[in-house]
Amino acid sequence: MKSLDHQSLEEQTRLVSRYVAGDLSRSERAEFEAWLIASPALAAEVEMERRLRRGIASAARRGWLKRGAFQATTSTRRWRFAMAASLVLALTTLGLSVVLPHRDTGQSAASTAANHREPPQRIESRTVRLAQVRGVANLPDLVFTQVDAPAKLVLEPDVVVLTCEDGVMLLECAGGTAPYTPQYPEYELDLVKRLDSSLVWRSERQAPVARNQLSFEVRDPGDLEAGNYDLIVRGHSADHEEVVARYWLRINAQ
Amino acid sequence: MSNVPVDEIERIVAAALTGDAQAESRMLIALRPGVLAVLKFGAFSRWIDPEDLSQETLHIVVERVRARTIDDPRKVFAFAAATARNLALNAARKMLRQQTVVDSELIDELAHNLEMEQGDLSDSDDRHLAQAVADLIDELPTERDRQVIVRFYLDGTDKQQLCRDLGLSPKHFDRVLMRARSRLRTIIERRAPHLALFPRITSILLPLALSFTFWVRHFGPW
Numbered sequence: 001m002k003s004l005d006h007q008s009l010e011e012q013t014r015l016v017s018r019y020v021a022g023d024l025s026r027s028e029r030a031e032f033e034a035w036l037i038a039s040p041a042l043a044a045e046v047e048m049e050r051r052l053r054r055g056i057a058s059a060a061r062r063g064w065l066k067r068g069a070f071q072a073t074t075s076t077r078r079w080r081f082a083m084a085a086s087l088v089l090a091l092t093t094l095g096l097s098v099v100l101p102h103r104d105t106g107q108s109a110a111s112t113a114a115n116h117r118e119p120p121q122r123i124e125s126r127t128v129r130l131a132q133v134r135g136v137a138n139l140p141d142l143v144f145t146q147v148d149a150p151a152k153l154v155l156e157p158d159v160v161v162l163t164c165e166d167g168v169m170l171l172e173c174a175g176g177t178a179p180y181t182p183q184y185p186e187y188e189l190d191l192v193k194r195l196d197s198s199l200v201w202r203s204e205r206q207a208p209v210a211r212n213q214l215s216f217e218v219r220d221p222g223d224l225e226a227g228n229y230d231l232i233v234r235g236h237s238a239d240h241e242e243v244v245a246r247y248w249l250r251i252n253a254q
Numbered sequence: 255m256s257n258v259p260v261d262e263i264e265r266i267v268a269a270a271l272t273g274d275a276q277a278e279s280r281m282l283i284a285l286r287p288g289v290l291a292v293l294k295f296g297a298f299s300r301w302i303d304p305e306d307l308s309q310e311t312l313h314i315v316v317e318r319v320r321a322r323t324i325d326d327p328r329k330v331f332a333f334a335a336a337t338a339r340n341l342a343l344n345a346a347r348k349m350l351r352q353q354t355v356v357d358s359e360l361i362d363e364l365a366h367n368l369e370m371e372q373g374d375l376s377d378s379d380d381r382h383l384a385q386a387v388a389d390l391i392d393e394l395p396t397e398r399d400r401q402v403i404v405r406f407y408l409d410g411t412d413k414q415q416l417c418r419d420l421g422l423s424p425k426h427f428d429r430v431l432m433r434a435r436s437r438l439r440t441i442i443e444r445r446a447p448h449l450a451l452f453p454r455i456t457s458i459l460l461p462l463a464l465s466f467t468f469w470v471r472h473f474g475p476w
Contacts, residue, residue: 016431031332034335036291036295037292037338038288038331039263039288040288041260042291043287044439045432046295050295051438052387052390052434053407054383055383055390056404058381058384059385059388059391060408064388065388171347178297179297210407210408
């Protein structure tokens with residue numbers, strides 16, 4: 001470990017990103033961790049680096065960073081403009097409905113009755129994280145009814161195993177680095193009905209974001225028939241495929 | 255989290271090495287965040303309980319300091335880091351050995367641990383964090399800085415490639431990342447302070463409790 005001066009601390013701070021990514025050699029990491037013990041400020045930098053990585057992956061999953069973060073400004077402004085315009089429109093409509101006389105109360109009543117018949121509004125989106133190891137209880141991992149199903153179900157299974165560069169699964173790779181290569185370059189999700197083992201839906205293949213995060217979107221799951229389904233996650237490489245996880249989804253009738 | 259500067263921590267540890275009991279207590283408080291960081295950020299973090307192992311690490315460090323087999327504060331830091339790493343490795347090995355046992359209670363425990371690891375952030379916290387990062391990127395002063403962050407973290411483009419593409423020096427690249435982390439900390443501390451730092455209260459109380467235990471053991475009951 002070098003002398004504990006400010007310059008050396010700055011040097012170590014430059015290594016934060018490589019440390020979090022597991023890219024330091026064994027000796028670099030040993031020195032870095034000795035600095036971590038000596039410097040809470042460096043520990044805070046590491047914590048922020050991890051938060052930054054996770055936050056970016058999460059923002060990307062939510063579609064807030066699509067096609068480059070530079071769109072965030074524009075989209076935020078558009079969103080604010082849309083909110084302001086909606087508010088003005090709503091106030092204008094409200095004002096007009098108070099000021100103008102009702103011409104056709106019968107039609108209005110019919111329209112109101114029709115509104116009452118409309119089904120309750122669905123939740124826009126629901127994100128579910130599926131753990132790598134399932135509980136032993138004989139219960140579904142995910143249950144909802146056709147009525148309360150969200151319009152979009154986002155499934156985030158924690159199934160990506162990280163390996164060393166040569167594909168070997170070890171706790172520590174050569175050079176003392178942590179494993180950082182996903183076991184499979186691509187993953188896909190199948191939704192299979194248990195009753196007749198029919199494939200109901202298959203996702204597009206996707207590469208893990210931030211090394212080990214997957215996100216599959218199932219549209220309108222409430223439209224599926226009531227019953228039990230398997231959510232099967234497969235890993236794909238050029239010459240091999242494997243079922244890496246299986247989850248149980250149950251959809252109840254209303 | 256302790257904000258003791260690095261040279262101050264070195265002085266505290268140097269005093270503890272001379273047998274100063276008060277300095278020993280202060281050393282425990284000063285070292286704990288770093289030990290916890292090594293355990294939390296290490297390769298084995300998902301298989302261990304950092305809080306538990308940080309106490310064990312500090313225990314071993316104090317014993318070694320008292321034995322006067324280390325004479326340099328910097329060696330104490332390196333020793334603490336190596337001890338934390340070894341304890342984490344052993345704990346991870348133990349956990350992985352257990353994984354092969356077909357036993358419902360163990361599987362339950364393992365599943366619970368993995369859920370705990372996953373539940374590091376709740377959905378709401380995850381959303382806060384994503385929003386904070388989106389705002390951070392929005393606030394970056396130049397398009398080039400935004401590209402650095404997104405391409406480096408999201409696309410996984412390596413540093414050399416990005417420096418070449420964007421005409422940046424490696425130093426400038428590092429500065430962009432450091433500024434981004436610093437700005438993220440400010441945003442998070444404003445909106446969701448619990449995401450920013452180690453729990454402040456435990457970082458003070460736990461070492462105090464630990465040093466109290468050592469005192470009682472050392473000087474007997476009163």
